[in-house]
Amino acid sequence: MQVAVLLHNIAHPLGLQLSEMLQARLPCPKPKLIAFDQAEELLARGRMSMLVVVLSPFPDRALNLLRKIRLQTAGPVLAVGQASDSKLILRALHEGADHYLDEADLEKQLGSVLQRLQIKEEASRQPAGQVIGLLGASGGSGASTLAVNLAGVLARQLGRCALIDLKPGIGDLAALLDVKPTHNLADLCLNCGRMDQAMFESALAPHASGIHLLAPPLTYEDIRLVTAQGVGKTLHLARETFRFTVVDLEDCYHEEQLVVLRQAELILLVLRLDFTSLRSTKRILANLEQAGIGNERVQLVINRYGQAKELPLAQAEETLGRKIAFFIPDDPKIINAANNAGEPAVFRSPSAKVSQSIVQMANALVNPEDAKPSSVRQAVKSVNGWLAVFHS
Numbered sequence: 001m002q003v004a005v006l007l008h009n010i011a012h013p014l015g016l017q018l019s020e021m022l023q024a025r026l027p028c029p030k031p032k033l034i035a036f037d038q039a040e041e042l043l044a045r046g047r048m049s050m051l052v053v054v055l056s057p058f059p060d061r062a063l064n065l066l067r068k069i070r071l072q073t074a075g076p077v078l079a080v081g082q083a084s085d086s087k088l089i090l091r092a093l094h095e096g097a098d099h100y101l102d103e104a105d106l107e108k109q110l111g112s113v114l115q116r117l118q119i120k121e122e123a124s125r126q127p128a129g130q131v132i133g134l135l136g137a138s139g140g141s142g143a144s145t146l147a148v149n150l151a152g153v154l155a156r157q158l159g160r161c162a163l164i165d166l167k168p169g170i171g172d173l174a175a176l177l178d179v180k181p182t183h184n185l186a187d188l189c190l191n192c193g194r195m196d197q198a199m200f201e202s203a204l205a206p207h208a209s210g211i212h213l214l215a216p217p218l219t220y221e222d223i224r225l226v227t228a229q230g231v232g233k234t235l236h237l238a239r240e241t242f243r244f245t246v247v248d249l250e251d252c253y254h255e256e257q258l259v260v261l262r263q264a265e266l267i268l269l270v271l272r273l274d275f276t277s278l279r280s281t282k283r284i285l286a287n288l289e290q291a292g293i294g295n296e297r298v299q300l301v302i303n304r305y306g307q308a309k310e311l312p313l314a315q316a317e318e319t320l321g322r323k324i325a326f327f328i329p330d331d332p333k334i335i336n337a338a339n340n341a342g343e344p345a346v347f348r349s350p351s352a353k354v355s356q357s358i359v360q361m362a363n364a365l366v367n368p369e370d371a372k373p374s375s376v377r378q379a380v381k382s383v384n385g386w387l388a389v390f391h392s
């Protein structure tokens, strides 16, 4: 990837600033700073993957150039200028800029535009694998327990399955599988620019079942290395390598979590039938909607189903305005024993009802037609886009 920054005078302070910011955020060599009067000639010689045009201090000249060079680039063109002049912004967009960035707020604006571009690019060349995110309505919902068991069933059925623990600092999937990862997500994020298939695979901790676990960083310094961009690239490589990638998510508002939520074919929102869990579920559904993540990709899973004094199902569905898709029974004896031993219940106690209900849920995801309506609600078979995707 090669990026060029076009500006009236390459000594303009915005040039250096942009060059450093772009280099820090993109997997590219140092961006080329090109003066307006050399731009046409230099761009004709080699294609750039992205152009940034600085409008100040001579916006007319810059827009003139933008019109001429726009067709020479297949990649995105960003215009940087003052935000106070709305006519200038419109003209820049009209001449072919894909995004307009306020020069007074570059750091923030560049970050969000690059992230949007990255997501768009990844979506357009999305490899075959599917991503299933698990999000607990609140801590203790059992999302991690379901994540390891679901990944275990998929790994056994398909030979292998990726499992990403996206809970920096607090993830416990390695303990639930009794594996000792030597690398983690922070190593990948730190080397994001040169991350490839081999590096991605070497960061995974293999489990006898065929699960390949990507552990989270656990130390303060390493946690801070996790970036949305690193997670996006990791997910892309996971899709290229595995038919299914299961992700244990932490929340629905940190950027690195949103990367997964935006891309996942299916989000399993795990809750219990109690007041606090329902309240939190409602809030999460609204927040996801606000983040542009359509609720049609979200399926609700009641975990620990059948506990004494839990709320009636009908009341829960009415409160949430949605049907529940899956029910996993409460079975502390089986689940605690499995979790404490570091062996997923679906392997340790395969005939237990709780294990079988997880297997049924996994089957419904892989083969929706075979789903038994008794434990897998009819709602799942409705015309949800993700089912078609899963079955293709």
Ligand SMILES: Nc1ncnc2c1ncn2[C@@H]1O[C@H](COP(=O)(O)OP(=O)(O)O)[C@@H](O)[C@H]1O
Binding pocket: 136, 138, 139, 140, 141, 142, 143, 144, 145, 146, 303, 304, 305, 328, 329, 330, 331, 332, 333, 335, 336, 339, 354
């Ligand atoms: N179906 C279940 N039946 C009984 N106990 C469960 C079940 N699922 C999870 N648990 C227990 O609930 C607790 C929280 O589970 P965990 O998977 O760590 O939740 P989360 O990741 O959502 O915080 C653990 O003690 C676990 O053993």
Ligand SMILES: [Mg+2]
Binding pocket: 143, 144, 145, 172
């Ligand atoms: Mg957990």
